[in-house]
Every structure is written in C-alpha cells, then in structure tokens.
Amino acid sequence: MTMAANPDAIAFRGALGAFATGVTIVTTRDGTGADCGFTANSFNSVSLDPPMVLWSLARTSQNMEAFRGASHFAVHILAADQEALSNGFAKRGADKFAGVEVERGEGDLPLLTGCTARFQCRTAYQYEGGDHIIFVGEVIAFDHEDRAPLLFHGGRYAMAARRAATLTACDPGAQRTGSFGEDFLGYLLGRAHFQLYGRMRDSLTEHDLDATDHFILSVLGINDGRTAAEIDGVIGYTGAHISSDRITSLAARDIVRTDPADRLWLTETGRRTLVELAAAAKAAEEDALGAFDENETALLKHLLKHVIRSTDPGLPDPWAAPETP
Structure with a gap:
C-alpha cells in the first residue's frame, strides 16, 4: 500500500468514505432566535463520565456564526427512513424547517421527531481543526428509540443489517465441479x-x-x-x-x-x-x-427488487392500468 505524503483532497475524501458512519442533523437557535441546523456525519462520542459528544463544522458553513455563539445544540441520529429529512437539511439556503415537525428542548432547542436518538448538549468547548471547527458538548438530556439507523458509506446512503451468527455459507470446496450449492x-x-x-x-x-x-x-x-x-x-x-x-x-x-x-x-x-x-x-x-x-x-426487499429489475425480460407491469377497450 502506497501512502501519499500530501494526499489530493478528493482522493482523501474518497478514502475517508470507506468508513461507514451514521447520519446526524445538528440544530440550534441563532442570535435572533431563529432555528438553524444542518446534516453532518462527523459525530462521535468523547466521554461517558461526564457524558460528552463532538462534531465538526466547516469554516465556510453558513451556520458557523449561529453555532459559534450558541450555548446549546442538539444532535439527532437519523433513522433509516429519514433520508429525505437528511437531504433537506443538507441544502444550502433552504428553509430547512419548513413542514418539519419540531419539539422544544433545553433553551428552546429545536428537536426533530422520529430519530433513532437525540442528544441535547451544552456547548463545552470549541477547537480549531484545520478547515473545520470542532464542537464538544456536554450531554444534559437524551432519548433513544429502537429504530434502525441511516448510514452513509462511499458517498451514498446505506442501510444497516445485523449479521446472523448462526448462518454460514456452504464450503465451496465441498461442491462438486458444475454442481449447484446451497449458496446458489x-x-x-x-x-x-x-x-x-x-x-x-x-x-x-x-x-x-x-x-x-x-x-x-x-x-x-x-x-x-x-x-x-x-x-x-x-x-x-x-x-x-x-x-x-x-x-x-x-x-x-x-x-x-x-x-x-x-x-x-x-x-x-x-x-x-x-x-x-x-x-x-x-x-x-x-x-x-x-x-x-x-x-x-x-x-x-430492496435487494430482491434489484434482482427482479436486473433479470426482468420485459414483463408487463401488473400495477399498470388495463387498456381501455
């Protein structure tokens, strides 16, 4: 493996994309009392005692001033069915809260619903981190639902699935040449x-x-x-x-x-x-x-639909309306 001394930014980003992460939305209120937030996957835990988490924000972000001056923020870990919400909060200049159900937390923080987990935090530290600012928060309240998380991997959304420890693939060496095995x-x-x-x-x-x-x-x-x-x-x-x-x-x-x-x-x-x-x-x-x-x-079901599409010889769509005589 060759290590680049000064990695190209795009290649470096691609390499980082090999690490699967959860998807979060971080929210706060700016100096005027307006709700603001954005989609991020830079979230991580820092400490259990006291409970602390961190995330980072690009210096070029339109949200920088709001979060720099905020005493509190909330981190939402998105559920698998919240891809549209993630996309909405990733858009620059959009009214991200339009039509979004919001609850209120500590310091009137905007809290999104339907998430896998939510952490309400007091801003504890802000650190320089190259082209980002790293925010560390002390968790003052949190809640959690048993919902599958939304993942991000290789520049696109992904879904998590637990691997069943009791299932094993058949041994390819045990199959006779030309025969079908249990993994066919x-x-x-x-x-x-x-x-x-x-x-x-x-x-x-x-x-x-x-x-x-x-x-x-x-x-x-x-x-x-x-x-x-x-x-x-x-x-x-x-x-x-x-x-x-x-x-x-x-x-x-x-x-x-x-x-x-x-x-x-x-x-x-x-x-x-x-x-x-x-x-x-x-x-x-x-x-x-x-x-x-x-x-x-x-x-x-998603994977089975892929198999159906890739093997479809051009069959009629059963959901298409019948032709009018």
Whole structure:
C-alpha cells in the first residue's frame, strides 16, 4: 500500500468514505432566535463520565456564526427512513424547517421527531481543526428509540443489517465441479418462495383454489377489468397460464364475472376471498420475517427488487392500468 505524503483532497475524501458512519442533523437557535441546523456525519462520542459528544463544522458553513455563539445544540441520529429529512437539511439556503415537525428542548432547542436518538448538549468547548471547527458538548438530556439507523458509506446512503451468527455459507470446496450449492441464488430464492407459499396452502385449499387461481385474483385485485390475455401476460413468468376452463370454473363459483368485452372482474365474493387470502399471505410473511428487524426486512426487499429489475425480460407491469377497450 502506497501512502501519499500530501494526499489530493478528493482522493482523501474518497478514502475517508470507506468508513461507514451514521447520519446526524445538528440544530440550534441563532442570535435572533431563529432555528438553524444542518446534516453532518462527523459525530462521535468523547466521554461517558461526564457524558460528552463532538462534531465538526466547516469554516465556510453558513451556520458557523449561529453555532459559534450558541450555548446549546442538539444532535439527532437519523433513522433509516429519514433520508429525505437528511437531504433537506443538507441544502444550502433552504428553509430547512419548513413542514418539519419540531419539539422544544433545553433553551428552546429545536428537536426533530422520529430519530433513532437525540442528544441535547451544552456547548463545552470549541477547537480549531484545520478547515473545520470542532464542537464538544456536554450531554444534559437524551432519548433513544429502537429504530434502525441511516448510514452513509462511499458517498451514498446505506442501510444497516445485523449479521446472523448462526448462518454460514456452504464450503465451496465441498461442491462438486458444475454442481449447484446451497449458496446458489436460484436455489435460495426458489426454496424461500415455495416454503413461504406453502404457509398459504391451507387457506387456498379452504377456498378450493390453487396457486394459479390466486395469481389471477391478485392481478385483478391490483387492477380489475383485464382480458385473459392481459392476465396471462402478467402471470406467464410463473409457468402458469389462464385457460377458458379456469375462467368458467371461477365464474361458476361467483368469484369472477366477464363483461361483453370479455374482460374479467372480481365479484363481491371474489373480493372477499382475495382479502382472506391476503390476510393469510401477510401472516405467512410476518411469521417468516419474525426474526428480522425493521431494517433487515427493508434491506431484504430492496435487494430482491434489484434482482427482479436486473433479470426482468420485459414483463408487463401488473400495477399498470388495463387498456381501455
């Protein structure tokens, strides 16, 4: 590894970006009593006894005068769903508090809601730190919620997920050449799908339906009034296909009806059935994700959407409105 004696500022910033940090918003009130704040990831703890934290502010910041003269400030550690709030407070010259719910703390400090943690601080020290000023605060009050944090890594937002200590990857050396192992994505996705869908089997049987019937009802539940060909185009990737006999069977049980244009519509019975199936599906999902925290669930779904987008051969969008005849 080569160490640069006088590192280029951009390259240096890029190297620092390899360290994942939390995202905070620091707030205070200026000399006129106006609320001010900005987004920062330079936050760190200093001491437990007494409780102290620090953060830094660029000398060129428009907030410098306000924080230099402030006796108190508040540091908010943002939650994973507060990316928009972070972006809003990162903009220069904007009314950052417009439309933002604010509570009041020590010295009338503006406190943001929905954060992972909040620290109300008395300004204890200010130090020179090159092109930044380092602010050290003594924590006089704090609160904390069990919410997943928003992270920043490599110049972009990231999400945190706990690593399960009980899960281990298969040993690549134990696999025969050309064979699929337990880490093969197709195997993992396929097994997860069939095991999850298997939790719904009793509910489907109770309504005398199968997986294909459920696909059809689900598509109609998103947008009613589709033709058989349109439904077939949406569910065809599953290997299932809609047939005239299947439509006849669903119609005979008053689950769907057809109109003169041969479009299919859910009946009241069909909608009630779909609601009951949706409840069973949600219960199966909650059971499967019971060991996950909120952020792990969001991360899993986010990554699965990436897989779907990267492998999509151009399938119709099931959420698109059907064409008007």
